[in-house]
Amino acid sequence: MNKISTKLSLPTEPRAFGFWVDGKSVPAGKRGVFERLSPAHGVPVTLVPKCTTQDLDAAVAAARTAFEDRRWSGLNGQARAAVLLRTGALIRERAEEIAWFETLENGKPIAQARAEVLGCADMFEYASGLARSLHGDSFNNLGDGMFGLVTREPVGVVGLITPWNFPFLILCERVPYILASGCTIVAKPSEVTSATTLMLAEILTEAGLPDGCMNVVTGAGGTIGQALIEHDDVDMLSFTGSTRVGRAVVQASGQTNFKKLGLELGGKNPQIVFADADLEDAADGVAFGIGFNTGQCCVSGSRLIVERSVADDFARMVQEKLARVRIGDPLDEATQIGAITTEAQNTTILSYIEKGRAEGARLICGGEPLDFGRGQYIAPALFGDVTPDMAIAREEIFGPVLTIMPFDTMDEAIALANDTDYGLAASVWTRNIDKALTVTRRVRAGRFWVNTTLAGGPELPLGGFKQSGWGREAGMYGVEEYTQVKSVHIEIGKRTPWVE
Numbered sequence: 183m184n185k186i187s188t189k190l191s192l193p194t195e196p197r198a199f200g201f202w203v204d205g206k207s208v209p210a211g212k213r214g215v216f217e218r219l220s221p222a223h224g225v226p227v228t229l230v231p232k233c234t235t236q237d238l239d240a241a242v243a244a245a246r247t248a249f250e251d252r253r254w255s256g257l258n259g260q261a262r263a264a265v266l267l268r269t270g271a272l273i274r275e276r277a278e279e280i281a282w283f284e285t286l287e288n289g290k291p292i293a294q295a296r297a298e299v300l301g302c303a304d305m306f307e308y309a310s311g312l313a314r315s316l317h318g319d320s321f322n323n324l325g326d327g328m329f330g331l332v333t334r335e336p337v338g339v340v341g342l343i344t345p346w347n348f349p350f351l352i353l354c355e356r357v358p359y360i361l362a363s364g365c366t367i368v369a370k371p372s373e374v375t376s377a378t379t380l381m382l383a384e385i386l387t388e389a390g391l392p393d394g395c396m397n398v399v400t401g402a403g404g405t406i407g408q409a410l411i412e413h414d415d416v417d418m419l420s421f422t423g424s425t426r427v428g429r430a431v432v433q434a435s436g437q438t439n440f441k442k443l444g445l446e447l448g449g450k451n452p453q454i455v456f457a458d459a460d461l462e463d464a465a466d467g468v469a470f471g472i473g474f475n476t477g478q479c480c481v482s483g484s485r486l487i488v489e490r491s492v493a494d495d496f497a498r499m500v501q502e503k504l505a506r507v508r509i510g511d512p513l514d515e516a517t518q519i520g521a522i523t524t525e526a527q528n529t530t531i532l533s534y535i536e537k538g539r540a541e542g543a544r545l546i547c548g549g550e551p552l553d554f555g556r557g558q559y560i561a562p563a564l565f566g567d568v569t570p571d572m573a574i575a576r577e578e579i580f581g582p583v584l585t586i587m588p589f590d591t592m593d594e595a596i597a598l599a600n601d602t603d604y605g606l607a608a609s610v611w612t613r614n615i616d617k618a619l620t621v622t623r624r625v626r627a628g629r630f631w632v633n634t635t636l637a638g639g640p641e642l643p644l645g646g647f648k649q650s651g652w653g654r655e656a657g658m659y660g661v662e663e664y665t666q667v668k669s670v671h672i673e674i675g676k677r678t679p680w681v682e
């Protein structure tokens with residue numbers, strides 16, 4: 183584990199950001215600001231405005247005007263693609279600065295932040311092609327008198343609420359696809375990680391996105407977020423965050439204008455390991471699956487389900503891997519696990535570790551706060567003697583806490599994997615193709631990994647089964663999510679008269 187060192191420097195003073203409406207940055211003025219302290223260093227790094235509901239109304243009005251006058255949706259696919267491509271190039275140009283702010287606000291390792299930012303550029307580049315290939319359908323089999331068309335139209339103004347665990351990545355798994363569909367956006371990032379969303383708005387404008395198509399309001403979830411989900415002039419709301427707020431989003435839609443919803447909520451994702459797997463590789467993948475982003479990841483592989491004959495050996499192998507992970511200052515290039523993002527999350531994780539002990543689970547390793555002199559860090563925890571009814575086996579902890587449960591048969595492994603309210607992601611580790619395919623078919627999850635975990639990219643869609651959410655992001659599915667379908671019946675020749 184690393185001691186705190188600052189190879190990349192901390193800012194000498196926090197950077198003040200404005201919020202973004204109609205193509206312009208608006209300074210905080212008298213509104214007041216959120217001061218964000220780096221969770222790894224405890225020093226102020228950014229200031230973002232506390233927007234008012236009037237600011238939100240102005241942002242929605244700008245997005246509405248931009249949508250209705252067709253300044254974006256009326257452009258052809260080639261023109262929209264050009265903006266998305268330029269955005270990708272500008273993200274690459276500013277990757278170092280974006281990654282730095284991502285690390286300063288979130289506490290994630292700088293090497294990881296850089297990789298995520300480059301992945302985001304790729305999202306825009308990929309979505310540029312989708313802007314050109316989005317199309318509907320035609321029916322040429324309706325008889326000589328009728329021709330049928332199905333067109334896809336942008337839903338309209340999209341509200342986009344994002345969390346703090348992957349502020350830029352989750353944003354960029356949505357924005358390029360929303361824009362490729364022709365919609366306009368009002369985004370509200372998490373109040374603790376708003377900087378890179380504001381940077382993206384600036385980049386989009388520089389790339390030629392017409393004013394009003396991307397707006398960003400900053401503020402607390404309970405005020406600005408709540409006002410956005412209740413807004414009558416927002417046609418669709420894409421929300422990523424907790425199940426609790428997800429329920430509020432569904433209620434708000436029902437109580438206001440029935441806005442369409444996309445929801446990506448929690449996960450309690452199984453990793454099934456068969457005795458015939460390459461266990462060395464699987465142990466490495468399992469350590470990665472729970473350690474990556476300090477386990478603050480909706481698709482973390484937090485439930486390890488291992489064939490009984492190898493369960494003890496495998497637990498030792500995972501323990502050994504976790505002991506060698508480099509935890510420490512996220513600004514250090516070598517760090518693999520950085521700081522916990524918020525004090526509240528730190529408290530939540532530690533309280534689950536206590537609860538696990540109190541419920542009778544055996545802490546095999548980790549689970550203790552790490553003292554580097556400043557910042558909040560937790561050593562990845564591994565629990566044995568876990569039963570499926572324990573809170574640590576059922577609830578999303580959103581931290582580096584892994585539980586192990588043994589199984590004897592494949593049916594038992596599948597039943598354990600499915601014994602959850604969630605259905606976001608799952609992994610299976612085996613050299614046997616029949617087992618891999620059977621488990622892939624029968625475990626109910628929106629993303630599945632075979633002999634790997636947390637793999638991703640712009641092509642394959644993201645989203646959950648069961649209480650993990652509604653709808654899909656990314657890929658062509660992600661663009662279609664932000665469209666609605668219109669059926670068009672076209673009479674050829676003269677129609678048969680109704681009145682004789």
Ligand code: TXE
Binds near residue numbers: 372
């Ligand atoms: O999430 P919130 P929190 C889970 C994870 C974590 C827990 C709490 O288990 O421990 O949620 O995290 C905005 N109306 N996930 O409290 O509150 C908020 O400002 C509208 C899983 O930070 O859901 C932020 O922008 N918006 C997850 C966003 O919602 C509201 C990612 C998420 O915050 C609002 C994050 C309201 N009433 C947390 N209240 C994942 N699936 O990736 C808050 N917000």
